[in-house]
Structures are given as structure tokens and as C-alpha cells.
Amino acid sequence: xxxxxxxxxxxxxxxxxxxxxxxxxxxxxxxxxxxxxxxxxxxxxxxxxxxxxxxxxxxxxxxxxxxxxxxxxxxxxxxxxxxxxxxxxxxxxxxxxxxxxxxxxxxxxxxxxxxxxxxxxxxxxxxxxxxxxxxxxxxxxxxxxx
Numbered sequence: 001x002x003x004x005x006x007x008x009x010x011x012x013x014x015x016x017x018x019x020x021x022x023x024x025x026x027x028x029x030x031x032x033x034x035x036x037x038x039x040x041x042x043x044x045x046x047x048x049x050x051x052x053x054x055x056x057x058x059x060x061x062x063x064x065x066x067x068x069x070x071x072x073x074x075x076x077x078x079x080x081x082x083x084x085x086x087x088x089x090x091x092x093x094x095x096x097x098x099x100x101x102x103x104x105x106x107x108x109x110x111x112x113x114x115x116x117x118x119x120x121x122x123x124x125x126x127x128x129x130x131x132x133x134x135x136x137x138x139x140x141x142x143x144x145x146x
Contacts, residue, residue: 034104043137059112070105073092077090
């Protein structure tokens with residue numbers, strides 16, 4: 001009998017955690033930012049996420065196209081910014097439990113940067129680098145910016 005109650009308690013805690021992760025508000029004040037430091041053109045995976053940098057002839061137009069492509073997938077929402085500002089923050093939620101991933105897109109000179117990272121890194125267990133890499137590379141390919 002005691003084991004059953006412990007199992008129910010554990011299930012309730014997991015369900016509560018899942019609901020919190022799914023519905024917790026994401027503060028633009030915390031995540032709406034450019035990456036730390038300039039990177040060269042290329043792809044840059046790291047333990048906390050993934051960044052891609054592309055040199056483009058019309059950065060504002062490229063950023064605008066990338067925003068449209070990202071928002072077309074149905075799992076991504078605009079959190080803050082626009083192409084005119086030159087900095088955009090998007091939230092993409094995983095299919096299963098809605099784990100939020102952040103993608104920051106910004107212009108730096110003639111380059112467009114895309115950086116994906118997890119909101120809840122401790123829960124993510126390293127999957128964000130892979131998800132961010134796939135998501136960002138897909139968006140770049142659709143925009144013709146491989």
C-alpha cells in the first residue's frame with residue numbers, strides 16, 4: 001500500500017513538472033539578446049546549443065525570410081523583435097511535452113546569426129544541440145543559405 005502511494009506521488013510530481021515546463025512563461029528580458037562575441041562564418045555547435053553564421057548580400061531581407069520560414073512550421077512562435085530591429089527571438093516547442101527552445105536571430109554587419117539553445121538546460125540533457133542544429137540548418141536550407 002505504501003509503495004502505491006509513493007508511485008502516485010512520483011507520478012503527480014512528474015505531471016506537475018511537465019505542466020510547469022509546458023506553460024511556464026518565458027521572459028523576453030532574459031532571452032532576447034545577441035550571442036556573446038562575434039563568430040566567423042560557419043557552424044558552431046557547443047554544449048549549450050548551436051550557432052550558424054552566414055554572410056549575405058541583404059541581411060535584413062535574409063532575416064525577414066528566415067523569420068517567415070521559422071514561423072511557418074507551427075511549433076515556433078515569435079517572442080520578441082523584428083527584422084527592422086535586427087534582432088528576433090523565437091520559441092520552438094518540442095512535440096512531446098512542449099519543452100521550449102530559444103532561437104535568437106540577429107544581424108551583424110553583412111552577416112546573419114542564428115543561435116539555438118534550451119530554456120531548461122538541466123532538463124534537456126544535451127538534446128538541444130542536436131535539435132537546434134537540425135532546426136537552424138533546415139531554416140537556412142529553406143532560405144537558400146546553406
